[in-house]
Amino acid sequence: MKLNRSLHYIFWRWHFYAGLFITPLLITLSLSGIGYLFREEVENFIYKDLYFGNSEQTESLSMSESVSLTEKKYPHYTVTKIIHFKDEHNTRLTMKNEHTGDQKYVYLDNHNQIVGDQNANETFASIMRELHSSLLVGGTIVNYLVELAACWTIFLIVTGLYMSIKRFKNTPIANARERSKRLHSIIGIVFTIPLVLLVLTGLPWSAFMGKQIYNITTSSESLGYPKLYMAPPESQFKELPWATRQETLPQSDFTEQSTLLIDELEKKLNIEKPYVISLPNNSKGVFTVSKSSGSGITGMHVSPNEEITAYFDQYSGELISKIDYRDYGLFAQWFSYGIPLHEGHLFGWPNKILCLLTALSLLFLIYFGVKMWLARKPQGKLGAPPKQKDKKSLFVFILIMIVLGIVMPLFGFSVLIIFIVEFSLYLYSKIRVKK
Incomplete structure (x- = not known):
């Protein structure tokens, strides 16, 4: 009983701090993910003239003639891709500036005549994708932060699931805080699998683990x-x-x-x-x-x-x-299904609705988590759960963190830094006491 109680408080303390620090990132990732999820509907509406419109020219051109004409119209740009869509969308040419590297999209109607163009980096989908993957800032550090938020989300799911199961057994609903706690637990339990899948299927794009995953898939023909x-x-x-x-x-x-x-x-x-x-x-x-x-x-x-x-x-x-x-290979096939599952179009509208509900569940988890924290937070204090000193509980917790750190190396590295900081503060406090 003492082990379970002490371990519960350790989980609660780390769950509290992890949730507190990555909440801003999780809100950003959830909202940008919802935006990207509905990019097709949004873009079909706001770019309907480009996507479905016609040029004033009615003469039909061959594709090679159209490519030559387009490159003449846009000096210093070269056509790199021709994209034929499956529905009524106009054909799209991707162009690259030979000097700056900038990309431009040019749309052709059914006569292969130019309808219009747009900056590739300024489309709704591109903005949502950049916000979701790199917070519109980019760079290795920011990409690592986004990936770290995903890793700590897995930790929150694991610890939250453990505490929720215990909570249902032992906690009566006596007040508003307990109602928020119960709703927080129910949402977490119901969406455990969708949340884990959403995080795992997003890892192929990540800066650190994405590269490791690709290296694994190319290390063996049976995997890659x-x-x-x-x-x-x-x-x-x-x-x-x-x-x-x-x-x-x-x-x-x-x-x-x-x-x-x-x-x-x-x-x-x-x-x-x-x-x-x-x-x-x-x-x-x-x-x-x-x-x-x-x-x-x-x-x-x-x-x-x-x-x-x-x-x-x-x-x-x-x-x-x-x-x-x-x-x-096995991994490559899995990711070929995982990525469209993450993007919300693997099995049509049901997939999109599932992704929407999962992203919303994360926002509601944050809402009820903050609500019950504020309900118990003493005025002028952070209200963090107390530290635990039970050695058996600490051993079990460290073992769990090691396993998660092996599975998610970036997570493990961040935990190591936290332990080093905690130990340094502990030594500092001991030195001050001696003085």
């Missing part, structure tokens, strides 16, 4: 990809499926033949929309045609088992190599 398709750590082809996004691209044989026209390639493709054609960026580059389940682009997502990445020689148009879902 065939040796032929092993990849460097980064890729500029953001619309490729996650599983092949970082792989080394094959190269075309350099010949004296003229460059294969885009129109000829499209005639050869036996593939249904939506798909992306990434254009060669040098004399040895290839045409890359891909379908992705987790592209992050409105109107582009497909079922994971429909993912495909194919490479074509830019001069002969011949298929060099092809990767599809069946070539992925």
Whole structure:
């Protein structure tokens, strides 16, 4: 009984401080996640003229003619991708500035005439994505903070679940604080699995664990990809499926033949929309045609088992190599399903509603958590739960933290820092007492 009671207070104390410090980040991640979840509906409305409108020109152009015309209209910009959507969306050209690296989106109607353009970094989806992943600031430290918030969320779920089960057994509902505590517990228990899934499926994008996950998937063919398709750590082809996004691209044989026209390639493709054609960026580059389940682009997502990445020689148009879902290893296949689950489009509207309810549950957990804290907080004091000195309880707690630290190294590193600070403060207090 003493062990359970002492462990409960240890969990409560760490749960309290963890929740207190990461609450601002969790609120930001939840709200930006909801915004990104409904990017398709928002963008289809605010960009409807670009997405579905028509140019005043009625003459039909071939895609190669349209690409040439677009590059003439936007000096210093080069077309890098052609995106064909699955519905009534206009075709989108992705352009990159050869001097600054900035990206621009240009939309073509069904005659391949230019409808309009937009800055790639200023779209609603891009802003929500950057806010969700890097708080619009970017940089390694900020990305680590976002990932750390996700890791500590797992800790909050584990400790909260333990305390909630104990609470239901021992706590009567006597006042407003206890009602808030009961609602906090019920929401946490009901949404435990969705919350864990939401956090875990977001880790492939993270700065530290995302890289470790990718390294694991490329270390074994049974986990990741065939040796032929092993990849460097980064890729500029953001619309490729996650599983092949970082792989080394094959190269075309350099010949004296003229460059294969885009129109000829499209005639050869036996593939249904939506798909992306990434254009060669040098004399040895290839045409890359891909379908992705987790592209992050409105109107582009497909079922994971429909993912495909194919490479074509830019001069002969011949298929060099092809990767599809069946070539992925265990982890790669799992992430191909996990990413669209996180984005809310794996199984249509039910997926989106589930993600919305999960994000809202996190906000309600924060609300009721703060409410019951304020109800018990003494005036002028923080109101943190008391420290515990029971050695058996501390041993069990440290063991749990070690396990979580191994599973989530960034979490483990942050806990180590906290222990060092705590120990330093303890030594300092002892020195002051002696003086």
